[in-house]
Amino acid sequence: MIEVSELSKRYGARTAVDRLSFTVRPGRVTGFLGPNGAGKSTTLRLVLGLEAPTAGTATVGGVPFRDHPRGLRHVGALLDAGHVHGGRSAAAHLSALARGNGIPRRRADEVLDEVGLAEAANRRVGGFSLGMKQRLGIAAALLGDPPVLVFDEPVNGMDPEGVLWARLLFRRLAAEGRTVFLSSHLMSEMENTADDLVVIGRGRLLAAEPVREFAARGSRRSVVVATPRAAELTAVLTAAGASVEPEGPEVPEGPAGAGRLAVTGLPADRIAELALEHRIRLDELTTRAASLETAFMELTADSVEHMAGKPR
Numbered sequence: 001m002i003e004v005s006e007l008s009k010r011y012g013a014r015t016a017v018d019r020l021s022f023t024v025r026p027g028r029v030t031g032f033l034g035p036n037g038a039g040k041s042t043t044l045r046l047v048l049g050l051e052a053p054t055a056g057t058a059t060v061g062g063v064p065f066r067d068h069p070r071g072l073r074h075v076g077a078l079l080d081a082g083h084v085h086g087g088r089s090a091a092a093h094l095s096a097l098a099r100g101n102g103i104p105r106r107r108a109d110e111v112l113d114e115v116g117l118a119e120a121a122n123r124r125v126g127g128f129s130l131g132m133k134q135r136l137g138i139a140a141a142l143l144g145d146p147p148v149l150v151f152d153e154p155v156n157g158m159d160p161e162g163v164l165w166a167r168l169l170f171r172r173l174a175a176e177g178r179t180v181f182l183s184s185h186l187m188s189e190m191e192n193t194a195d196d197l198v199v200i201g202r203g204r205l206l207a208a209e210p211v212r213e214f215a216a217r218g219s220r221r222s223v224v225v226a227t228p229r230a231a232e233l234t235a236v237l238t239a240a241g242a243s244v245e246p247e248g249p250e251v252p253e254g255p256a257g258a259g260r261l262a263v264t265g266l267p268a269d270r271i272a273e274l275a276l277e278h279r280i281r282l283d284e285l286t287t288r289a290a291s292l293e294t295a296f297m298e299l300t301a302d303s304v305e306h307m308a309g310k311p312r
Helices: 040-047 090-100 106-114 130-142 160-175 187-193 211-215 230-239 268-277 292-299
Strands: 002-011 014-024 028-033 055-060 075-078 148-152 179-183 196-201 204-210 222-227 243-246 259-264 284-288
Touching (some): 002 040, 014 040, 014 055, 014 196, 028 040, 028 187, 040 148, 040 179, 106 130, 160 179, 160 187, 187 211, 187 292, 196 211, 222 230, 222 268, 230 259, 268 284
Parallel strands (some): 028 179, 028 196, 075 148, 148 179
Antiparallel strands (some): 222 259, 222 284
């Protein structure tokens, strides 16, 4: 278990983490979300003892991480896949970590096989792709068979097969009773992988709750409409105050102008009334619940520091 209590970190006049409190529990995947500059990386470094807090505490298994002897047996972490000596082989890198933590050498071979790098064990890491480096970083995190695992953007650079593999791995680790704390900007992956979320903005806690409860916060539910007269319907709905965007490609084998639309700002029954009033045929009318991404964007709107097109 990871417990953070009133945790703060200041760098001169700048506050990176501001009185954060949350708990990451075993047996669940907990996602860690926040806009760029929200303080996620600093928080992870504080949890792992790589930074000293200005105030408050961060403990792993009830004690600060620095108090754990042979840390890889207690916490496995991947913060930056690029922090590996490029001249070493994958096997040499893991073997050195194993020796320093009192872990049998054979364990390096086991985790390389588990992450799919057995055939690349003797290749220099400098020649690895980013996806391969991410797999090596995950192997290092698994090396000590720890009860707590921390990952920062672990699927960056992975192909779809790698992303699916990582998703299943994180869920399996949690199912084994481990504590899995996962930071990522990929909302789809959080939606498919995490059980709980911790969301921060400008260093402060914004939410700590199950994924489903968080997604339900989103107010912008949309309605998907398919029609052979998409342009006409768009004009009608826009005049009624709705926001209308194309949804995917045109309707297959439909007449010219056919398409699917994503409509916000009007409920499905009102859309149906307007379509009937203007004699526009509807082939689909589906209400879609607010997404995790929508809820996140709404909650963190006031916490974004670098927004494209933001007025000066």
